[in-house]
Amino acid sequence: MIFLADFSPIKPDFGLLFWTSVIFLLVWIPIGRKAFKPILEALKKREEGIADALGAAENAKKEMANLKAENEQILAEAREERMKMLKEAKDTANAIVAESKNAAKEEASKIMKSAQQEIENMKQAAMTEVKNQAGLLALDIAEKVIKKELKSDASQVAFVNSLVKEMNLN
C-alpha cells in the first residue's frame, strides 16, 4: 500500500523539530519565568496567608475560650470573695453586736448594781432619816407627853424609870 509513503506525520521534519523546540522553549523559559512562576508564588502566598489566617483565627478562638474560662474563674473567685467578705462582715457585725451586747449587759448590770447600791444607800439614808425623824417626832411627842404628865414629881420619877428601862431594850 501507499499508506506508509503518504503518512507524513510520522516523519520527523527538521524544520518542525526546530520550530517546536524554539516555541516550546519560549513557553517554558520566558512565559514560565515571567508568568507561571509569579502565579505559583502568588498562589502559594495566598494559600499560606489563608492557612495563617485560619491558624490565627483558631488561636484567637482558643484564646477567647481561655479568656472566657479565665473570666469565669475570676468571676467565680470574685463571687467567692464576695461571699467570704459578706460572711466576714456578718461575722464582724455579729461579733460587734455580741460584744456591744455584752458590754451593754455588763454596763446595765453595773448600772443596776450601782442603782441597787444607791437604792440601798438611799434606803439606808431614808431609813436613817425616817428613824431620825421618828426619833425626833417621838422625842417631840415624848417631850410634850412628859411635859403634860410630868407636872408632878412623882410622875417624873416614874417616867424616868420607865425610860431607863426602855433604854436597856435598845
Place this chain on the structure above:
Amino acid sequence: MSLKSFLYSCLLSTLAVTTLSAQGHDTHSPAQHSPATTEQHGQQPQGEAASHGADAHAAEGHAAHAGCHPEEKKSDKYDPVPAVMHHIGDANHFHIIGDLHFPLPVFAYDMENGLTAGLSTMFHHGAKAVNGFVLAHDVVRKAKGLPMGEVDLDEIHDGHYSFVKEELNAKGKKEDHHFVSYKGQCYELEESRKLTNLESSWIDFSITKNVFTMLMALLVIGLAFFKTANYYKNNPNKAPKGIANLMEVFVTFIRDDVAKPSIGPKYEKYMTLLMSIFFFILFNNLFGLIPFFPGGANVMGNISSTIILAVIVFIVVTLSGNKNYWQHIFWMPGVPLPIKILMAPIEFASIFIKPFTLLIRLFANITAGHVIILTFVSLIFIFGNAGQSVGGSAGGSLMAIPFVAFMNILEILVAFLQAFIFTLLSALYIGGAVEEHHHDEAAHH
C-alpha cells in the same frame, strides 16, 4: 446542556465537512478527468518536444519519466486514504475555503543555494517555482535541476502542476514520487530533510500550518498567563476572578494532583516545565479540533512535536537523576547478583523507552483522533461517489454528521486527557529520578 453541546458540535462538524469538501474537490478532481481532457491542454506539444529532449537528459535520471504526464487513473472511485493522509500532514499554507488560502511565510534553506524566503503566495498555487522550490499538494518541495528564480511550470491538468507516480524503491517497496513539468521536462520533487530522509538537500524552516498553530498556542498561553499573573500581582491574597479563576483551576490541578503526588517535596522546581508541557499540548490539541481556519492543524499528531517534548523530558529526567536513581538502574539494590546483571540492561533501556512511549502515545492518540474524524467525513465522498451523486452525499452526510459530532466531543476529552497523561507521566519519571530511597536501604540491612 448535552443537547446544546451536541448541536454545537453538529455545527462545527458541518463546517468541517464544508471545508473538507471544498478541499476534496480541489485536491482530488484528477479522478474526474478523463485522459482526453489532459490531452487537450496547450502544454501537449511542449510535452512532445520534451520527450525528445528527455533522452538527452538521461544522465540526470529523469528519462524514465519522459513524456511527463501522470499515468491514467484506473478507477474514478474516491480513495479516502490519500485524502485523510493529506489532511493530517503539515502544509505550507492554510486552506480556508475553496481556492482561498491564508499565506504563510516560507523559509526554504537549500544546502547549495542558500535561503529562499517569501510568502507561500509566491508559488501561485503551485503554478510557479521559486529558486527550484514548488508548492505541491500544499507542501513546499524542491524540484532538482530547475533554474533559479521564478519560473512558470507546465499545467498538468486544470489548476494542477504536479502529479504522483508510484514507483518501487531499492527495497522493492512502493513509494510515491512527486513530479512537476517544466518546458515539457519532468523534474522529481524532493521533500524537505527529515530524520527518515537525511540525504535531502534542503531544510524547510517555513512557518507551516503546524508552526503557525504552535505560535498561536504560544500567543494564547502568553496572553492568558500574563493576564493571570498580572491579576495576582494587582490583587494579592484575593479570590481569583475571570481568567485568573479559570487558569487557577488548571494550575492548582497540575500542582496538587500531578506534581505533588508524583514528584514529592521537590516538586516546585519542575512546576514551570510541567505547566508548559500541559498547556502547550492542550492548546495545540484544542486548536487542532477547530475544523475551520485557523484550526485543524495536527500539531501533537505530528511526531516532530512529540519528539521534542519527549527529548526535553528525557533531558530533565536524566539531569535530575540522583545517586539512588542511577544505582537503581545500573546496580539494583536488594536483589541477587544474577538479577542485578539481568536488570541493568533492562533498566538502562527503560531510560530511553519511557520518553519514547510518551512521544508515541501522544502522537498516536492525536493522529488517530484526526484520522477517525476525517474518515467519517470521507463517508460523504464515498457515498457521494466523489461528488458525482448528490443523493449519496446527502445520505453520507446524514450518517457522517452525528459520528463526526460525537468524535469531535470525544476528541475534546482526548485533548485534555492526553495533555494530562503526558504531564503526569513526565512528573512520574521526574519523581522517580529525584526520589530518595532511604526506606529501601533500611529494609536491606
